[in-house]
Amino acid sequence: MFKINKNYLNLRGSYLFSTIAKKVEAFTKENPDKKVIRLGIGDVTQPLTPTILKALHNAVDEMGKAETFHGYAPDLGYSFLREAISKHDFEEKGIQIAPDEIFVSDGAKSDSGNIQEIFSTDCKVAVCDPVYPVYVDTNIMSGRTGKWVGDDSTGKWSDVIYLPCTEETNFAPELPKEIPDLIYICSPNNPTGSAMTKDQLQKWVDFANENKAVIIYDAAYEAYISEDNVPHSIYECAGARSCAIELHSFSKNAGFTGVRLGFAVVPHDLKDSDGVELHSLWARRHGTKFNGAPYIQQRAGEAVYSSEGQKEVKGLVSYYMENAAMILKGLKEAGYKVSGGVNAPYVWLKTPDNMTSWDFFDHLLKHANVVGTPGSGFGPSGEGYFRLTAFGTHENTIAAMERISKM
Amino acid sequence: MFKINKNYLNLRGSYLFSTIAKKVEAFTKENPDKKVIRLGIGDVTQPLTPTILKALHNAVDEMGKAETFHGYAPDLGYSFLREAISKHDFEEKGIQIAPDEIFVSDGAKSDSGNIQEIFSTDCKVAVCDPVYPVYVDTNIMSGRTGKWVGDDSTGKWSDVIYLPCTEETNFAPELPKEIPDLIYICSPNNPTGSAMTKDQLQKWVDFANENKAVIIYDAAYEAYISEDNVPHSIYECAGARSCAIELHSFSKNAGFTGVRLGFAVVPHDLKDSDGVELHSLWARRHGTKFNGAPYIQQRAGEAVYSSEGQKEVKGLVSYYMENAAMILKGLKEAGYKVSGGVNAPYVWLKTPDNMTSWDFFDHLLKHANVVGTPGSGFGPSGEGYFRLTAFGTHENTIAAMERISKM
Numbered sequence: 001m002f003k004i005n006k007n008y009l010n011l012r013g014s015y016l017f018s019t020i021a022k023k024v025e026a027f028t029k030e031n032p033d034k035k036v037i038r039l040g041i042g043d044v045t046q047p048l049t050p051t052i053l054k055a056l057h058n059a060v061d062e063m064g065k066a067e068t069f070h071g072y073a074p075d076l077g078y079s080f081l082r083e084a085i086s087k088h089d090f091e092e093k094g095i096q097i098a099p100d101e102i103f104v105s106d107g108a109k110s111d112s113g114n115i116q117e118i119f120s121t122d123c124k125v126a127v128c129d130p131v132y133p134v135y136v137d138t139n140i141m142s143g144r145t146g147k148w149v150g151d152d153s154t155g156k157w158s159d160v161i162y163l164p165c166t167e168e169t170n171f172a173p174e175l176p177k178e179i180p181d182l183i184y185i186c187s188p189n190n191p192t193g194s195a196m197t198k199d200q201l202q203k204w205v206d207f208a209n210e211n212k213a214v215i216i217y218d219a220a221y222e223a224y225i226s227e228d229n230v231p232h233s234i235y236e237c238a239g240a241r242s243c244a245i246e247l248h249s250f251s252k253n254a255g256f257t258g259v260r261l262g263f264a265v266v267p268h269d270l271k272d273s274d275g276v277e278l279h280s281l282w283a284r285r286h287g288t289k290f291n292g293a294p295y296i297q298q299r300a301g302e303a304v305y306s307s308e309g310q311k312e313v314k315g316l317v318s319y320y321m322e323n324a325a326m327i328l329k330g331l332k333e334a335g336y337k338v339s340g341g342v343n344a345p346y347v348w349l350k351t352p353d354n355m356t357s358w359d360f361f362d363h364l365l366k367h368a369n370v371v372g373t374p375g376s377g378f379g380p381s382g383e384g385y386f387r388l389t390a391f392g393t394h395e396n397t398i399a400a401m402e403r404i405s406k407m
Numbered sequence: 408m409f410k411i412n413k414n415y416l417n418l419r420g421s422y423l424f425s426t427i428a429k430k431v432e433a434f435t436k437e438n439p440d441k442k443v444i445r446l447g448i449g450d451v452t453q454p455l456t457p458t459i460l461k462a463l464h465n466a467v468d469e470m471g472k473a474e475t476f477h478g479y480a481p482d483l484g485y486s487f488l489r490e491a492i493s494k495h496d497f498e499e500k501g502i503q504i505a506p507d508e509i510f511v512s513d514g515a516k517s518d519s520g521n522i523q524e525i526f527s528t529d530c531k532v533a534v535c536d537p538v539y540p541v542y543v544d545t546n547i548m549s550g551r552t553g554k555w556v557g558d559d560s561t562g563k564w565s566d567v568i569y570l571p572c573t574e575e576t577n578f579a580p581e582l583p584k585e586i587p588d589l590i591y592i593c594s595p596n597n598p599t600g601s602a603m604t605k606d607q608l609q610k611w612v613d614f615a616n617e618n619k620a621v622i623i624y625d626a627a628y629e630a631y632i633s634e635d636n637v638p639h640s641i642y643e644c645a646g647a648r649s650c651a652i653e654l655h656s657f658s659k660n661a662g663f664t665g666v667r668l669g670f671a672v673v674p675h676d677l678k679d680s681d682g683v684e685l686h687s688l689w690a691r692r693h694g695t696k697f698n699g700a701p702y703i704q705q706r707a708g709e710a711v712y713s714s715e716g717q718k719e720v721k722g723l724v725s726y727y728m729e730n731a732a733m734i735l736k737g738l739k740e741a742g743y744k745v746s747g748g749v750n751a752p753y754v755w756l757k758t759p760d761n762m763t764s765w766d767f768f769d770h771l772l773k774h775a776n777v778v779g780t781p782g783s784g785f786g787p788s789g790e791g792y793f794r795l796t797a798f799g800t801h802e803n804t805i806a807a808m809e810r811i812s813k814m
Contacts, residue, residue, distance in 0.1 A: 002679065004683055004688060005524060008525065066454050119412055134695060255478075257698075259703070260698065272410065273410075288418075294665060296666070
């Protein structure tokens with residue numbers, strides 16, 4: 001008689017965004033005349049840019065001729081893309097990451113979910129709190145998180161080390177007393193929008209090397225960094241090659257949420273105590289459970305790094321960051337305590353009058369008809385906070401701020 | 408100190424196809440004048456067809472306009488594609504599979520590798536032997552296979568139930584004495600090219616239901632079936648909805664090896680002893696570790712089901728099956744014992760003079776300059792057999808047969 005993976009049964013009820021969707025649906029049903037503005041989900045709204053569209057069309061044409069047809073891609077990615085990544089994301093910033101250390105994938109969500117698989121199930125996991133829920137959920141599925149202790153919004157997993165990123169810590173994680181084996185850091189952070197400085201991150205790299213821990217560094221939002229002292233890659237820190245895996249996405253910089261392309265960096269220097277390279281394990285996972293990102297998508301990724309492509313995607317980032325600036329300004333003027341929005345497309349606000357995150361969600365939906373995301377959905381330290389995203393259109397962002405100011 | 412997933416260290420040395428690549432490279436270096444013909448790897452060679460190219464171009468155009476841009480896809484797939492699949496692959500064949508039971512993915516390799524994750528690690532696995540290596544390899548990575556016992560080519564994993572598919576069993580698996588929990592069946596089979604009849608498969612469905620086992624049925628080659636008594640889906644068998652998951656690919660029917668699209672079927676009737684639906688577990692895995700197949704690809708998948716698309720992809724299948732017929736005929740005339748090639752693009756031959764699979768590989772490469780795949784690479788019962796694929800061009804297939812006949 002077959003048995004299921006019982007760890008799955010530990011996963012907490014319905015997913016954050018489906019709860020939001022249900023609440024919004026109920027509200028619009030009751031209030032058909034109200035125009036709801038969504039500043040909740042982290043999906044982009046601006047279309048792909050001309051250079052990327054051209055690359056996609058060209059690649060499709062190639063797939064239509066026997067001489068230029070492309071079947072199975074190399075498991076780890078085409079050289080043309082891995083070389084472009086190595087050059088533009090690393091070499092030009094003075095970082096040495098070889099094309100061979102880059103693994104092209106169908107996106108950072110897959111990578112951030114799958115990466116835990118190459119580690120022992122008894123590794124102790126630490127996560128920034130609040131953070132992107134995939135890190136904890138995928139470790140629940142693998143049985144690393146222990147038992148749920150506490151109530152729905154501020155409860156915790158008994159075996160997870162939480163690294164609070166709150167007003168008290170200036171929204172950066174502090175070194176924990178208990179030593180973790182795997183440390184998930186997302187910087188600039190989703191959902192807080194705050195980013196670690198190079199000095200702050202260097203402390204974590206040193207800590208990881210001292211304790212033989214691995215940092216899984218999610219750099220999905222690096223294109224939004226505007227301040228000089230914030231690193232674009234963990235490999236800007238000395239010693240990171242021997243303790244860090246870095247995850248990248250084309251979703252937020254180039255608008256690829258529906259295109260699906262990302263990559264992971266696993267340096268050869270990252271080895272376990274027996275000298276086994278994590279690179280070889282990840283290569284084996286890629287080769288066995290994945291058949292490469294599509295040729296068409298990889299050509300689109302290459303186009304992102306062309307000089308025209310770079311101009312265009314910087315335009316996209318600027319567009320969203322103008323929204324972020326409007327949200328920051330609007331909320332400040334309306335008397336809210338806010339952070340983020342400078343190095344990331346997320347603005348993080350403290351709920352007024354000690355409202356819970358979900359109470360503020362209901363409040364904002366009812367009185368401003370604006371949808372945001374309750375901070376408690378991202379971890380226990382998110383309770384009492386709320387996320388607004390800059391991925392809307394200018395028009396909607398302006399309208400939302402007007403409504404909030406009148407609330 | 409972090410620890411790795413030690414199961415990965417149990418994976419056997421270099422992968423079949425990389426060993427082949429190295430041997431071919433060495434041969435061509437020594438014999439630069441010889442033109443090597445590759446009938447080894449299961450990759451397609453014919454370009455995408457016009458209707459599919461049009462759908463891809465249209466979808467790319469949509470991604471370039473804000474009004475028609477598509478961001479994150481629904482985790483489980485767009486309705487337009489799931490409905491097309493439900494209608495054409497199932498309803499039209501008299502099978503009831505609802506769109507909601509279909510999970511769109513980036514391909515059957517990912518699905519066949521990931522599906523084991525929703526089961527307990529102490530499930531006992533049975534596999535057809537020989538078979539596509541991903542089933543066993545992904546269970547090695549999860550620790551279900553025990554120890555390797557025996558030599559390189561005919562050794563076995565101590566905890567795996569092997570289901571020999573050889574001349575002696577007429578290339579169909581027979582019910583085992585030991586009861587498995589998970590049963591991997593690929594039919595039409597890769598690499599033997601043989602397909603189970605409906606009666607044969609019904610026995611397995613009954614066996615699975617009696618023993619509360621789950622059949623993971625890989626239908627990647629169903630488009631190549633030409634005989635009436637061979638089922639296109641396991642759900643043609645009575646009772647399969649309560650014991651079977653079915654995996655489908657667009658790679659081999661529509662030439663999507665480099666496009667990447669597939670789907671899994673998990674019926675709601677498939678439940679564990681506590682009544683937990685596997686559907687809910689697979690949905691959770693999709694939602695947590697995957698961000699949907701790309702919009703562009705899903706539109707291409709939809710186009711496969713249009714009437715023009717169907718005509719075109721049937722043309723592709725016919726093209727390859729003409730190759731299969733030529734290979735079958737050529738090998739028979741040359742005195743080989745052959746099977747497969749009627750319901751699948753693979754022809755399976757018994758090596759002459761009791762040669763090992765690898766000896767015959769070297770022999771064929773040296774004397775006919777033709778590359779095939781050693782049967783032992785697919786499992787212990789593959790030793791003494793050899794696979795040729797029909798995915799080459801007509802010209803190369805004809806030339807290869809001429810050379811073999813003169814060998």
